[in-house]
Amino acid sequence: MASDAKQASSFEEGLKGASQKVAEFQEEKTLVKKLQHWLHQTPSAVPMIVLVFALVVFGFASANFFKAATLSTILQQIAIVGILGCAQSIVIITAGIDLSVGAIAVFSSVLMGQMTFRYGIPAELSIAIGLVLGTAMGAFNGLLIARMKLPPFIVTLGTWQILLSANFIFSKNETIRSSDIAAQAPALQLWGGAIQPGGVKILYAVFLMIALVAVMSYVLRQTAWGRHVYAVGDDAEAAELAGVNTRKMLIQVYALAGFFCAIAGWVMIGRFGSVSPTASTGQLGNIQSITAVVIGGISLFGGRGSIVGMFFGALIVGVFEMGLRLIGTDPQWTFFLIGALIIFAVAVDQWIRKASA
Numbered sequence: 001m002a003s004d005a006k007q008a009s010s011f012e013e014g015l016k017g018a019s020q021k022v023a024e025f026q027e028e029k030t031l032v033k034k035l036q037h038w039l040h041q042t043p044s045a046v047p048m049i050v051l052v053f054a055l056v057v058f059g060f061a062s063a064n065f066f067k068a069a070t071l072s073t074i075l076q077q078i079a080i081v082g083i084l085g086c087a088q089s090i091v092i093i094t095a096g097i098d099l100s101v102g103a104i105a106v107f108s109s110v111l112m113g114q115m116t117f118r119y120g121i122p123a124e125l126s127i128a129i130g131l132v133l134g135t136a137m138g139a140f141n142g143l144l145i146a147r148m149k150l151p152p153f154i155v156t157l158g159t160w161q162i163l164l165s166a167n168f169i170f171s172k173n174e175t176i177r178s179s180d181i182a183a184q185a186p187a188l189q190l191w192g193g194a195i196q197p198g199g200v201k202i203l204y205a206v207f208l209m210i211a212l213v214a215v216m217s218y219v220l221r222q223t224a225w226g227r228h229v230y231a232v233g234d235d236a237e238a239a240e241l242a243g244v245n246t247r248k249m250l251i252q253v254y255a256l257a258g259f260f261c262a263i264a265g266w267v268m269i270g271r272f273g274s275v276s277p278t279a280s281t282g283q284l285g286n287i288q289s290i291t292a293v294v295i296g297g298i299s300l301f302g303g304r305g306s307i308v309g310m311f312f313g314a315l316i317v318g319v320f321e322m323g324l325r326l327i328g329t330d331p332q333w334t335f336f337l338i339g340a341l342i343i344f345a346v347a348v349d350q351w352i353r354k355a356s357a
Contacts, residue, residue: 043299044309044312047295047309047316051319065326069201072200074318074322075202075206076203079206080267080281081288081292082292082310083208083260084102084260084261084281084285084289085310086212086310087138087256087257087260088290088292088293089305090216090220091152092290092298092305093233093304095232096152096302097152097153098152100157100159100163101285101289102282102289103159103160104134105261105262106167106282107134107164107166107265108261109266110167110170112188112275113269113275127187130265134261135262136258137163138256138261139251139255142255145250174277175276175277181273181274188269189273190266191204191205191266191267192204192269192273193270213308213311228249230303234304264281264285292314294345294346297349304349313345320334324337
């Protein structure tokens with residue numbers, strides 16, 4: 001025992017003056033690493049930089065590009081895509097995807113129109129019913145995904161075709177003309193109205209889109225519900241362990257996406273004037289909204305991105321389409337450049353994600 005005590009004492013003597021610091025691993029912060037980290041913290045930065053670059057290039061290439069009428073036209077063209085993008089954004093942030101957004105929008109617009117003109121329901125009530133039914137369509141997607149654990153891609157691919165078919169069957173492929181709507185149900189065309197400051201036409205739909213983007217940006221960043229949406233997309237199992245009801249969250253997210261799609265359907269009536277079951281949004285709305293989301297810096301793997309970035313992404317597409325048209329370029333170059341931007345956006349997202357690895 002005495003020898004053990006003597007040995008321990010000698011060990012203590014030997015440790016005197018030794019460093020008390022815990023081992024540390026320091027990585028030198030290069031300029032590239034700092035940029036990577038900043039972009040990870042600010043996901044809307046890349047689309048904003050691309051947007052500014054595109055504006056400068058097309059501004060020099062065409063003398064008419066920065067005219068108020070041109071910029072107003074760009075905003076009008078992206079109004080529907082921007083609203084559908086809000087729906088797609090919250091879904092993709094949860095690491096899901098919704099291929100049915102275009103179908104929900106078109107079917108909702110058809111329901112609003114047909115309930116008024118076929119069944120004599122007042123337009124205001126038809127709009128409310130259409131919004132409720134659009135929300136229900138989204139909630140149905142959420143139920144299948146959250147409760148039955150089916151892949152979002154497969155579920156929404158299926159409901160996209162089901163809803164488009166139901167849209168054609170219910171409407172009997174009949175289009176309600178713009179003149180009839182204006183005469184009998186002007187409320188359906190509300191978002192096609194406009195103000196004209198200085199002779200420049202700005203649709204009410206543009207203000208609605210900007211308001212939705214602003215509200216959802218606040219909700220996702222400043223509320224507990226928004227933080228839970230990001231948590232589900234980042235790591236659903238960890239979110240569940242932290243007390244987040246992931247099933248409930250998914251159903252709510254898809255239901256809200258359906259509501260936004262129904263709003264887009266209402267905007268479609270005002271934007272196009274008529275109610276048509278064959279509107280191109282039913283087929284292209286999915287691709288257009290996903291394009292805006294991806295170019296806008298929202299990660300397809302979930303948990304990262306912002307609604308503001310999606311708005312920049314939609315603007316980038318609108319700017320490219322208008323700019324190339326003004327300089328007389330073959331329209332096919334628009335698809336070429338947008339395709340290249342999508343690949344670039346995904347590659348940048350992969351590179352940025354390494355900052356958190």
